[in-house]
Each structure stands twice: as C-alpha cells, then as structure tokens.
Amino acid sequence: MTELDALKYPVGPMTRIKEPLGAAGRSAHLAILEQTPATVRGLVEPLSETQLDTPYRPGGWTIRQVVHHLPDSHLNAYIRMKLAATEDGPLVKSYDEQRWAELPEARTGAIDMSLALLDSLHDRWVTFLRALPETHVRRHFVHSEWGSVTIEESLTMYSWHCRHHTAHIQNRVLGF
Numbered sequence: 001m002t003e004l005d006a007l008k009y010p011v012g013p014m015t016r017i018k019e020p021l022g023a024a025g026r027s028a029h030l031a032i033l034e035q036t037p038a039t040v041r042g043l044v045e046p047l048s049e050t051q052l053d054t055p056y057r058p059g060g061w062t063i064r065q066v067v068h069h070l071p072d073s074h075l076n077a078y079i080r081m082k083l084a085a086t087e088d089g090p091l092v093k094s095y096d097e098q099r100w101a102e103l104p105e106a107r108t109g110a111i112d113m114s115l116a117l118l119d120s121l122h123d124r125w126v127t128f129l130r131a132l133p134e135t136h137v138r139r140h141f142v143h144s145e146w147g148s149v150t151i152e153e154s155l156t157m158y159s160w161h162c163r164h165h166t167a168h169i170q171n172r173v174l175g176f
C-alpha cells in the first residue's frame with residue numbers, strides 16, 4: 001500500500017461480505033454505528049474554523065466536508081435499508097458524493113447541523129436495525145453500481161464507512 005493509499009484508506013479498503021454474520025457479528029457493527037456520532041463530535045468540536053477547512057489528505061476533502069458527508073451518506077444507507085425491509089429487492093439510486101461535497105453548505109456550513117443530524121440519524125438507524133427481525137437481515141436492495149446488497153452486508157459497509165472517515169479525521173487532528 002502506498003503512502004497515499006494509506007491516507008485514503010486508513011482502516012484498509014472496504015471488503016464486501018457474503019456470509020451471514022450472526023447476532024454477535026451484527027452487534028459489533030451496530031456498536032460502531034452507535035458510537036460514531038459521539039466519536040466524530042469529540043474529534044471535531046475542539047477544532048478551529050481553519051482546522052475544519054483543512055483537507056484530511058492532499059487532494060482530499062476538508063474535515064468540514066467529511067463531517068457533512070457522513071449524514072449525507074448515512075441517510076442514503078438508512079433509506080436503502082428501510083426500502084429493503086419493506087419491499088422486494090427495490091432498485092436504489094446512487095448519488096454523486098463528490099458533487100454533494102462541493103455544494104455550498106458542505107464546503108462552508110456550520111458543522112453543528114450535521115453533527116445533530118448524525119446523532120439523530122444514528123439513534124434512529126440503530127434502533128431500526130436492532131428491532132429488525134432476524135428473517136429480514138438477508139433482505140436486499142439492488143444498487144445501481146453495487147448490485148444486490150443485503151441489509152446485513154450494508155451494515156458492514158457502513159460500519160467500515162464510519163471507521164474509515166473517523167480515521168481520516170483522527171489522523172488529521174493528530175497532525176495539528
């Protein structure tokens with residue numbers, strides 16, 4: 001792995017699972033989803049505006065953009081999982097996360113709004129997933145780029161996503 005790859009993927013690249021996790025495996029991923037909002041808040045609240053507007057790596061988003069990206073991405077994931085739980089193999093749309101990150105509120109907006117959204121979203125998301133019957137975790141949606149994705153697999157993807165972006169922020173904060 002190159003130095004740039006290590007900065008891009010500080011917890012390693014995402015790998016997709018195909019085997020069932022079981023209750024213990026899901027619980028570990030749910031704990032990460034549950035803890036992420038507080039972890040991110042703890043890392044970014046002490047930062048100055050200048051630090052928030054510093055890229056986490058050369059050519060990467062600013063910390064502010066990463067903070068705004070998390071609820072954008074996780075809202076999409078939450079909706080996709082809810083669709084999978086209530087419909088038979090729904091087709092879900094992708095979105096251009098790079099273009100979303102360039103919108104004015106993502107480039108310059110106060111982080112408090114996204115931290116509050118992340119808190120509420122993760123509370124609702126984890127509550128939904130913990131209450132989901134065992135028979136539903138293998139239900140799936142069809143993503144325009146990823147193909148068929150089960151709710152359980154999506155959980156692992158977004159657990160990785162939490163760790164991935166938290167590490168981006170943490171690595172940059174340690175460099176200040």
